[in-house]
Amino acid sequence: MEESASRSDKKKVVAVVGGGLVGALNACYFAKRGFDVQVFETREDIRKAKIVKGRSINLALSHRGRSALKHVGMEDKIVSKGIPMHARMIHSLSGKQSPIPYGKKGQLLLQRLNPTEAETYPNTTLNFGRKLSDGSEEEIQADLIVGCDGAFSAIRKQFLRRSRFNFSQTYIPHGYMELTMPPINGEFAMKPNYLHIWPRNTFMMIALPNLDKTFTCTLFMPFEEFEKITTGDEVIEFFQKYFPDTIPLIGVDALKRDYFRLPGQAMVSVKCTPYHIGDKCVLMGDAAHAVVPFYGQGMNAGFEDCIVFEEIMEQFNEDFSAVLPEYTRVRVPDDHAIADLAMYNYIEMRAHVNSRWFLFRKHVDNFLHAIMPKTIIPLYTMVTFSRIRYHEAVKRWHWQDKVRCFKKICHLLFIFHSLAARRNVSDFSNLAADEPVSPWPHAELSDVTCAAGFSTNGP
Numbered sequence: 001m002e003e004s005a006s007r008s009d010k011k012k013v014v015a016v017v018g019g020g021l022v023g024a025l026n027a028c029y030f031a032k033r034g035f036d037v038q039v040f041e042t043r044e045d046i047r048k049a050k051i052v053k054g055r056s057i058n059l060a061l062s063h064r065g066r067s068a069l070k071h072v073g074m075e076d077k078i079v080s081k082g083i084p085m086h087a088r089m090i091h092s093l094s095g096k097q098s099p100i101p102y103g104k105k106g107q108l109l110l111q112r113l114n115p116t117e118a119e120t121y122p123n124t125t126l127n128f129g130r131k132l133s134d135g136s137e138e139e140i141q142a143d144l145i146v147g148c149d150g151a152f153s154a155i156r157k158q159f160l161r162r163s164r165f166n167f168s169q170t171y172i173p174h175g176y177m178e179l180t181m182p183p184i185n186g187e188f189a190m191k192p193n194y195l196h197i198w199p200r201n202t203f204m205m206i207a208l209p210n211l212d213k214t215f216t217c218t219l220f221m222p223f224e225e226f227e228k229i230t231t232g233d234e235v236i237e238f239f240q241k242y243f244p245d246t247i248p249l250i251g252v253d254a255l256k257r258d259y260f261r262l263p264g265q266a267m268v269s270v271k272c273t274p275y276h277i278g279d280k281c282v283l284m285g286d287a288a289h290a291v292v293p294f295y296g297q298g299m300n301a302g303f304e305d306c307i308v309f310e311e312i313m314e315q316f317n318e319d320f321s322a323v324l325p326e327y328t329r330v331r332v333p334d335d336h337a338i339a340d341l342a343m344y345n346y347i348e349m350r351a352h353v354n355s356r357w358f359l360f361r362k363h364v365d366n367f368l369h370a371i372m373p374k375t376i377i378p379l380y381t382m383v384t385f386s387r388i389r390y391h392e393a394v395k396r397w398h399w400q401d402k403v404r405c406f407k408k409i410c411h412l413l414f415i416f417h418s419l420a421a422r423r424n425v426s427d428f429s430n431l432a433a434d435e436p437v438s439p440w441p442h443a444e445l446s447d448v449t450c451a452a453g454f455s456t457n458g459p
C-alpha cells in the first residue's frame with residue numbers, strides 16, 4: 001500500500017532527446033509542469049566548449065514562436081537578445097536597394113536558444129555528449145520519450161520499424177552556404193533591421209544581422225552551380241556577375257577563402273504520421289516535420305508544437321494515453337500544411353513571380369486587408385503573424401482566391417497600375433536585368449498563385 005502510494009507520488013520522468021531549439025524549449029515546458037526532465041544532447045555543453053562547432057544560422061522568429069516562448073516566460077529574455085526586422089531589402093544587380101515592408105509588425109531575429117535555458121528549473125538534468133543511436137547499448141528509463149533530435153532523428157528511426165507508420169523525405173536540388181559580412185568601423189556594413197535579399201531567379205542570397213554587427217549571408221543555389229565554382233577567382237567572377245555590391249562588404253580574400261570552407265549544405269523536407277507510439281513516445285520539431293526554409297517557419301512550427309502539446313496536456317489532464325493520439329490528430333495536418341507551403345514557395349516563387357506583380361499584389365493585399373481586415377487576410381500574414389492553424393490558413397487562402405470579386409478588383413487595379421506605370425517608365429526592357437525578381441524566401445505564396453492565375457485565366 002505504502003509502496004504504491006509512494007510510486008504514484010513520484011514525479012514522472014520525461015526524456016527529451018535532442019537539446020536543439022525545440023528540445024530546449026520543450027524541456028522548459030515539461031519542467032514547468034513539474035516533471036522530472038532529462039535532456040540528452042549529442043553536442044558538448046557550449047558553456048564549456050572552447051570552440052563551438054556547427055553552422056551559425058540565425059532565424060526569423062515570428063508570432064507562433066513568440067507565443068510559445070511567452071507561455072514559459074521566455075519571450076522577453078529572448079526578444080531582448082534579438083534584432084528586429086521591419087522589412088525586406090531587395091538588392092538589384094546594379095546595387096539599388098528597395099525596401100518591401102512586412103504586411104504587419106515585422107519579425108525578430110533569434111540567435112541561439114540552447115538547452116542551458118532549461119536549467120533554470122531544478123527538476124531538469126542536462127546530459128551533454130550523449131548521442132542516442134540505433135545500435136547503442138544505452139537504455140533510457142522514462143515515462144515519456146520526446147524525440148526532438150532534428151531532421152535525421154534517431155528516435156524516428158524506431159517508428160520506421162513499426163507497421164502503419166507513414167514517412168516521406170524529399171531533398172531539393174538547392175543547397176545553401178553561409179558567408180560572413182564583417183562590420184565596417186565597428187558598425188553594420190548594411191542597414192541592420194532588414195532581411196536583405198539578392199533574388200537572382202534560380203539562385204539567391206539573403207543576409208541577416210547578428211548581435212556582433214556581422215551579417216550572415218546565406219547563398220541558396222543548385223548543387224551543380226556550387227560545384228562549377230572550383231577556384232577563388234571563379235568565386236569572385238561569380239559574385240561580380242550576380243552580387244557585385246557584396247564584394248567590397250564581404251571582402252575579396254574572405255570570399256575566396258570562405259566559399260571553400262564547407263560544401264553547400266542539403267535541405268530536406270520530411271513528413272510523417274503518426275507522431276506518437278502508444279503513450280510512451282512522441283516526435284516534435286524537425287524530427288516530426290523538417291521543412292525547407294522558404295517560409296521561415298521551421299523553428300516557429302517546432303515551437304508551436306510545444307504549445308499545442310501543452311494545450312492538449314491541459315485538456316487531458318496529463319494523461320499520456322489520451323494526449324499523444326490527440327496530439328497526432330491535431331498537429332499532423334498543420335505540420336503537413338506548412339511543409340507543403342514551404343515547398344510550394346520554393347518551387348513556385350522561382351517559376352512565376354516577377355517583381356512588378358509582387359510589389360503590386362503586396363499593395364493590393366495590404367489595401368484589401370486594411371479595408372476588410374476580417375475577410376481578406378494575406379496568406380503570409382496568417383502564417384507569420386497569427387496562430388491561425390496552418391491548414392486552416394491554407395483553406396482560407398484558397399477561399400479568398402476564389403472570391404471572384406476579389407480577383408476582379410485585383411485585375412482592374414493591376415490594369416490601372418500597369419497603364420500608370422507605362423506612362424512613367426520609358427524603357428521596360430531594362431527592368432528585367434535590374435529590378436528585383438523572385439524575392440523568395442519569406443515571400444507571400446498568395447503572390448505566386450495570383451501571378452499564375454492572372455496570366456492563364458486573364459482578367
Ligand SMILES: Cc1cc2nc3c(=O)[nH]c(=O)nc-3n(C[C@H](O)[C@H](O)[C@H](O)COP(=O)(O)OP(=O)(O)OC[C@H]3O[C@@H](n4cnc5c(N)ncnc54)[C@H](O)[C@@H]3O)c2cc1C
Nearest residue numbers: 018020021022042060132149150285286296297298299300
Ligand atoms: C538555411 C536555413 C534557414 C532557416 N531559417 C529559419 C527561419 O528563419 N525561421 C524558422 O522558423 N526556421 C528556420 N529554419 C528551420 C530551423 O532551423 C529548424 O526548423 C529548427 O532548427 C528545428 O529545431 P529542432 O530543435 O527540431 O532541430 P535541431 O535544431 O536540428 O536540433 C536537434 C538537436 O538534436 C541533437 N541530436 C541529434 N541527434 C541526436 C541523438 N541521436 N541523440 C541526442 N541528440 C541528438 C542535435 O545535436 C541538435 O542539437 C531554417 C533552416 C535552414 C536550414
